[in-house]
Amino acid sequence: MADQQTPHRYDARFACEIELRWQDAWQRSGAMRVPNPGDQGFDASKPKFYVLDMFPYPSGAGLHVGHPEGYTATDILSRYKVMRGFQVLHPMGWDAFGLPAEQYAITTGVHPEVTTTKAIDNFRRQLQRFGFMYDWSREFATIDPDYYRWTQWIWLLAYGSWFDPAVQAARPIAELESRLTAEDRMIETSPGVQTPWSACTRRQRQAHLDSFRLAYLGTQTVNWCPKLGTVLANEEIIDGRSERGGHPVVRMPLRQWMFRITAYADRLLADLATVDWPDSTRTMQTEWIGRSEGAEIRFVVEGEQEPLTVFTTRPDTIFGATYMVIAPEHPLVQRAIERGARGELHEYTARARNRSDVERQESKEKTGVATGLFAVHPATGARIPIWTADYVLIGYGTGAIMAVPAHDERDFEFAKAFTLPIVQVVEIEGTPWTGETATTGEGTSVNSSSSASGLQLNGMRTSEAKKAVIAWLEARGAGTLRVQYRLRDWLFSRQRYWGEPFPVVFDSDGNHFPVAVDALPVRLPPLADYNPIESNTPQPPLAKAREWVITTAGAAGVDPSLLHPDTPVTRETNTMPGWAGSCWYYLRFCSPKCESAFVDPEAERYWMGTNGVDLYVGGSEHAVLHLLYARFWHKLLYDLGHVSSREPMARLFHQGLITSYAYQRADRSLVPVDEVDDRGDGTFTERATGGLVVQIVAKMSKSLRNVVNPDDVIAEFGADTFRLYEMYMGPLEASKPWNTRDIAGVFRFLQRVWRLAIDERDGSLLLARAANADVERQLARTIHKVGQDIERLAFNTAIASLIELVNAATRPTEMKDPADGGLTREQLERFVRVLAPFAPHLSEELWQRLGESRAACVWRSGRRSMRRCSKIRWSNCPCRSRGRFVRGSPFPRVPMQAKWNASRSPTARCRRCSVGKPRAK
RNA sequence: GCGGGUGUGGCGGAAUCGGCAGACGCGCUGGAUUUAGGUUCCAGUGGGGCAACCCGUACAGGUUCAAGUCCUGUCACCCGCACCA
Structure with a gap:
């Protein structure tokens, strides 16, 4: 607290006072506004810089100290880039659809819009208190009908497109249709029945086109979470439990809207090489996509028309296949039961189906039952039994495998448990075959020949044998090369209220029809009761809005050429998942008010350029989910000519927890x-x-009572101190513990800065009469270092060098005349510029007291000559005598890189070393 | 189990390219200023030793004139994936 002697001290009260004053001034002067091409004040000669924070979900609990970490980092960079002459886009908005608001509504009956709007207001207030340079005129929330109108529009775009494998890109589905008409192609109208396009009914044609849409209605085994009352995407499940809340998840078949993201698997994988992203994130996405190359092999099943198709990455081990395993959900299991298999089979599959993923995770003990069916080995002609077991997953590959127990640990365990034959077919150097365990990895084929079929693999290396088997299979039509992905299509329906409605309706026959683009948005109807409807089949809460659901094609806005306006239709009652709004918000920020398109094309070209967002900062918890989905939407938009970059985010950075x-x-x-x-x-x-x-x-948590509220910290020290503290804690990417005790250090630093420039007794400026040479040199070096550190987001070291500089320039107490120390007016002006991105309010206050205006505040790097360490260029001494450094030896920098040789040997050099001279600072 | 990352004082961390380990901050110790406390300023602060010096970056080796940094192995912690054929 300021006392009688020092009424002009930089204390918390004063910090808060100037912070509020400057925030208000910036707001009123429109200093944070960023013009678009064509707007007043737009300067086409300036380079652009688009820096984006992952926008927050505004929870009722308010801002957490984790939020401002990334935001402060991007704010520092933004302010620096502006000073460096860039036109900087740094927007903020709200990811506002989602479960917590809905669950709150279920318990309280308060509409999610009410609670969400309140939470947004609170978040905005809290963020503004930090003095972040956001262009608030660009703010929007994903729940704004003006925004979700375009989310629905993009969904319709995917609905109206297909993936053309010939060009590996999305094309309008109308192109496919005209191609089918022109070529009068044969299409499969029912299993095994081919009909020419011209002879198909309208329904048949529609069904065929529907099977190609990038947004399609598919019956799939979905992950149903009874507790959350909704289905979840695979990505939202961890160890068989919901990512959100950790509730158990069960699998059941359901008809749901899907995105054909798997069509983009190869491009999503390949383009990871083109972005400047953390390796860990690229690895995670690579693994999530999970590309594996192998073969599809068709085995003839005795007494069956249809062959059993398996996927294997090791076709070279085909001679080691001693049995087959199909997933309990595999259609062949049903056939086996129909053909009179023992009751045991029925029991097992029923039990496996009901077994939740959580249970499956818990015990990896192999269980299974023989189906009684036999397959014929394509090379040897041997009869091999077909088993079913839950270690084979219906969702991966073909849901069936050829088991090679000798060279696969899972198959080995199963074979041991059920005493099935084990045949070694690969010899691996360094791992002798003992029969005790499976030997995995590559080697040389053995026991792999059959004269009858002409397939000879003995002696071949694994890679060679793989090729030979695939060629042999292809020649006989018994199999082919195949690339398999772990990535599955994206389940996009949720049985929730608080999400974007799908712009689609169904007629009485269950056919779906899109809502016309000019009828968007399909607004979310108000509801009195948000509880999920209890039912065996999941029922979305929107089904309760009966007047909204039951309507006519005309009222819903379906194109009259598709459906007569009087046709009774029902609306889709599922809603989109929370990810929908975050898939494209970075595009909307380019032109948030645009009414004619989801983004103004000129603004998009300028801000996104050819590489996308220049820097995207957010937590690594979104490494797969959000970032994969956003990339997928972006590629779809790119294919259809709506955006100009192949990838949405050129550079990605994860701040630590x-x-x-x-x-x-x-x-x-x-x-x-x-x-x-x-x-x-x-x-x-x-x-x-x-x-x-x-x-x-x-982690901070309520139960540990170790949650820190940013409002409290700001009240106690001010926003500049808060910003500085979070940046000084450690490297931005590292997770680091909050320690309230340490805040005093940076607060004291700001007090020193203030005292350096301002007399605490009367508030007057304190300036040095003449520049001190050492201080001047250090100032030049600091400016240079801080600039470099900001570019590499190393704010902790930048702040450390600012502290060092201030310490060097601080006047000792005993100094009688303050003009003997400190910084000159000109030095202070340069110093305030480097401090400004970190502590903008304090800097602005000093800047004003120096009689300068903010507009003139550009970054000036120091003269290179002034950055030299000292007049005598002492350098690191490579000289060692008996392995010890000899201190203080002069040594030019250049030879350090040069090769060492006898004449330059350390001993030779050390003879010339002048030991004992002091090292220059 | 597989993949990735991290281990440096009492604490947070620095060392950007293999070149004086511990910048900077917290804490602690001492001094000056102050009636006193606080504040401010100055000095000290990895361990051992009176000293010169010795030891020291998770552990054990190795490469190098030189290793926190590179290589091999081990341990601990964190993150991701996990019966993906």
């Missing part, structure tokens, strides 16, 4: 932070008992 300290008793139970005393010697005690507790690092 801000954790907190927690305290543990000897029995590992946790003690709330506010019940612990620091004894100051690195040990901690529990206040109530006096017992020793151990400090650990944990």
